[in-house]
Amino acid sequence: TQLLEQSPQFLSIQEGENLTVYCNSSSVFSSLQWYRQEPGEGPVLLVTVVTGGEVKKLKRLTFQFGDARKDSSLHITAAQTGDTGLYLCAGAEMESSGDKLTFGTGTRLAVRP
């Protein structure tokens, strides 16, 4: 069974601070995805990283895929209250009929004004 562990589990920071969330596994994935989920809603895809060592930026969010494609990180610069939510990483096993996702344990972020 493939497992993805995220750290930290909970994070409460002040607006304007920086933070990093980590996603680690002992397994190799075809790709790794990051989602954000708000209360009462399903997860929304933020980014997909495919190549080992890949770095992607989405405004204040920077995503990195480890060289061995087993781990990833999400860095948020100058956090805003709107960044509050549950951040999930998910490893994808690419198959012809559609990816099967293994989700991490989640990191709950609270950004205080």
Place this chain on the structure above:
Amino acid sequence: ETGVTQSPTHLIKTRGQQVTLRCSSQSGHNTVSWYQQALGQGPQFIFQYYREEENGRGNFPPRFSGLQFPNYSSELNVNALELDDSALYLCASSPGLAGANGRTDTQYFGPGTRLTVL
């Protein structure tokens, strides 16, 4: 707005009962996946359907079953409900072309159905 809808939004059942949850995928999406998300945890993969046939299953007992219909709707059925089945149930649809084109298939999640088993 992902174009994926689920019904009902909330449901309360008692132990031993049966439940059917419904999902309407985006038009043209051949693949639907179902996930269980317990409170405070990440979603867990239940199973996936591709062109109306089950295509992969997670670590869930046979009392969890599903159906996918040609009109891009699908169902998740759970028999003999247990207290631990209380969770948010998510469906996600995708075009289902990942491996064929060598690219990752984006999954679009619905808002979920919150099931409470008493």
